[in-house]
């Protein structure tokens with residue numbers, strides 16, 4: 001069970017304990033771009049129902065306390081999020097300015113990778129059914 005003082009994963013699932021909506025995906029299927037919410041919103045049935053037949057994490061970005069060793073991306077020996085590391089190494093920046101982000105003070109990606117994560121963060125679609133080559137490498141580290 002995640003505790004409230006854990007850093008936040010900015011690419012969480014809505015059912016995770018403590019999950020909040022932090023953004024809405026805009027852009028296109030090939031170039032998704034998150035629109036950041038000024039204030040994180042509660043994950044309610046009404047919000048989830050808005051996504052209709054697609055999974056909520058295709059439409060929204062959620063943040064929730066980092067799942068640590070319960071997450072496939074967590075490298076316990078180094079206390080690192082591999083996904084954050086790979087997004088920084090394998091995807092291009094999509095903005096030159098830090099996005100105005102309501103969770104930065106508690107964001108694991110920011111804590112670990114600094115602004116390099118934030119410059120790439122808006123293109124991350126948590127449930128991306130058609131990732132581009134860079135994102136596929138970042139998420140699957142070339143496995144697919």
Ligand code: SF4
Nearest residue numbers: 010101104107118121
């Ligand atoms: S913009 Fe930066 S601080 Fe905000 S969720 Fe993304 S990585 Fe975290």
